[in-house]
Amino acid sequence: MGGTATRPAQDATRDQETTETVNNADIVSHEPATGAEIWRGKPCNVDEVVDRARRAWPNWAALPLATRIELLRRFANEVRKDADRLAVTIAREVGKPLWEARAEVENVIAKVEVSIRAYAERTSQRKLDSALQGTMAVRHKPHGVLVVLGPYNLPAHLPNAHIVPALIAGNAVIFKPSEKAPATGEMLARCFHRAGISASVMQLAVGGPLEGQDFVAHGGVDGVLFTGSANTGISINRRLAARPDKLVALEMGGNNPIVLWDTPKLTDAAALIVQSAFAGAGQRCTAARRLIVKGAIYDAAIAEVKALADRLIVGAPFDEPAPFMGPMIDNMAADGLTESFLYLLSNGGKAIKHLVRPDDALPFLSPAIIDTTAMKDRPDVELFGPILQVIRVDDFDEAIAEANNTRFGLAASLVGGSPQDYNRFWANVRAGIVNWNRTTTGPSHAAPMGGIGLSGNHRPSGYYAADYCAYPVASGEMEQPRAVIGVGLK
Numbered sequence: 162m163g164g165t166a167t168r169p170a171q172d173a174t175r176d177q178e179t180t181e182t183v184n185n186a187d188i189v190s191h192e193p194a195t196g197a198e199i200w201r202g203k204p205c206n207v208d209e210v211v212d213r214a215r216r217a218w219p220n221w222a223a224l225p226l227a228t229r230i231e232l233l234r235r236f237a238n239e240v241r242k243d244a245d246r247l248a249v250t251i252a253r254e255v256g257k258p259l260w261e262a263r264a265e266v267e268n269v270i271a272k273v274e275v276s277i278r279a280y281a282e283r284t285s286q287r288k289l290d291s292a293l294q295g296t297m298a299v300r301h302k303p304h305g306v307l308v309v310l311g312p313y314n315l316p317a318h319l320p321n322a323h324i325v326p327a328l329i330a331g332n333a334v335i336f337k338p339s340e341k342a343p344a345t346g347e348m349l350a351r352c353f354h355r356a357g358i359s360a361s362v363m364q365l366a367v368g369g370p371l372e373g374q375d376f377v378a379h380g381g382v383d384g385v386l387f388t389g390s391a392n393t394g395i396s397i398n399r400r401l402a403a404r405p406d407k408l409v410a411l412e413m414g415g416n417n418p419i420v421l422w423d424t425p426k427l428t429d430a431a432a433l434i435v436q437s438a439f440a441g442a443g444q445r446c447t448a449a450r451r452l453i454v455k456g457a458i459y460d461a462a463i464a465e466v467k468a469l470a471d472r473l474i475v476g477a478p479f480d481e482p483a484p485f486m487g488p489m490i491d492n493m494a495a496d497g498l499t500e501s502f503l504y505l506l507s508n509g510g511k512a513i514k515h516l517v518r519p520d521d522a523l524p525f526l527s528p529a530i531i532d533t534t535a536m537k538d539r540p541d542v543e544l545f546g547p548i549l550q551v552i553r554v555d556d557f558d559e560a561i562a563e564a565n566n567t568r569f570g571l572a573a574s575l576v577g578g579s580p581q582d583y584n585r586f587w588a589n590v591r592a593g594i595v596n597w598n599r600t601t602t603g604p605s606h607a608a609p610m611g612g613i614g615l616s617g618n619h620r621p622s623g624y625y626a627a628d629y630c631a632y633p634v635a636s637g638e639m640e641q642p643r644a645v646i647g648v649g650l651k
């Protein structure tokens with residue numbers, strides 16, 4: 162571990178855009194656990210991709226809903242047939258343990274039935290009949306061509322969580338996987354195509370941020386479904402400031418609190434905290450970043466959390482025994498987290514468990530815990546890795562204030578406490594996911610998934626993705642014209 166401690170970048174409003182794309186450099190993805198190259202290819206031609214999607218969209222939208230649903234069920238079957246290969250590709254490409262990659266593939270499959278239910282429940286046709294006024298009908302229409310910009314951390318499940326509902330609703334989809342996970346993106350796209358959904362209706366478009374920017378700004382794209390960091394989300398919003406007609410759904414990061422209060426079950430509490438902070442090596446949007454703990458139970462609680470974190474196995478995806486967590490996505494991410502840990506340390510943080518990088522050439526990091534109670538000015542940023550900050554408080558009001566001491570608002574959990582404490586917590590904590598005695602991570606398919614503040618733009622995904630994939634049309638309808646003017650005639 163070395164280098165100087167620089168403050169983690171706080172300015173989420175910084176615009177990282179360039180304005181023009183001339184990009185012929187290969188997109189190359191490497192296995193984080195070994196450094197070996199896994200995929201290489203040219204970035205797509207944005208104009209050609211959009212043109213193809215525009216031409217394909219009307220026929221797709223005109224298919225009966227039942228046909229689109231049938232094709233998506235076939236897609237689920239194709240994923241099931243290819244589940245092992247897809248899991249291995251995910252595990253290799255982003256470094257997560259094989260068991261975790263398998264769980265991701267199950268989520269991809271499950272998304273289809275959930276999205277069919279969600280479409281029916283949230284965007285079905287409704288009619289109000291009245292003898293004199295005829296019928297008032299509410300139906301939904303697709304937007305047209307939607308671009309899905311995927312993140313690297315759940316490189317199949319998260320883009321899929323936009324793609325499936327968008328296709329059911331009748332949109333053509335351009336799927337740009339993360340430039341760090343094109344192999345996974347390609348394999349997922351092939352499952353759609355083998356199911357009979359054409360490569361123009363669900364198009365794979367490999368590229369990086371430059372292609373992402375061009376898709377966002379393209380006149381032929383009707384909407385952007387984005388999952389990624391707050392900086393990128395803000396940059397997309399900026400780029401579209403003069404285009405209020407374009408749909409923008411932003412799922413961004415968090416600086417998520419987990420509050421530990423009185424409980425006789427400290428061992429279970431520690432397991433919830435460790436899972437929340439370190440599952441996926443902390444590379445989850447819902448990961449707990451800040452443990453806020455009651456002073457009276459601090460010593461016993463932190464001892465339990467540390468003892469459990471000490472036992473976690475960090476390793477490569479296919480290691481035996483299976484690791485709990487894998488590496489960071491790349492060396493740059495591992496360097497950044499190391500810098501951030503040093504920054505916290507040199508600005509008043511007290512290490513409870515140091516961040517260790519056993520091999521400087523590879524991005525493996527051990528889980529780290531640091532008490533930042535004494536820091537005057539804690540950076541409110543998402544440290545996207547296995548660093549848990551601990552803050553000690555004396556009373557429950559202080560705990561809630563500390564939980565809300567962030568510009569983000571994705572997930573928050575209370576562990577322990579009474580039902581009354583949970584009521585207060587639920588009522589006062591600002592987040593899109595608020596849990597009690599559950600991890601902050603692992604949101605349910607049957608629920609909306611999104612946050613407030615810098616975590617999203619009030620277009621939650623998950624079960625509510627149906628809402629942003631189609632727009633409502635209200636129609637007053639009568640079979641014959643029937644009208645008189647009742648007042649104001651000569």
Ligand code: NAD
Nearest residue numbers: 311312313338339369370373374389390393412413414446
């Ligand atoms: P990222 O923002 O770096 O990239 C996401 C996607 O956006 C990629 O496809 C990338 O190529 C593209 N992109 C980058 N810059 C762009 C630009 N200026 N214009 C258009 N597209 C651009 O995110 P990441 O590092 O891949 O993913 C990790 C982040 O995603 C974390 O912040 C995490 O919290 C967040 N995340 C959020 C959720 C959620 O549901 N809220 C879920 C998973 C991950």
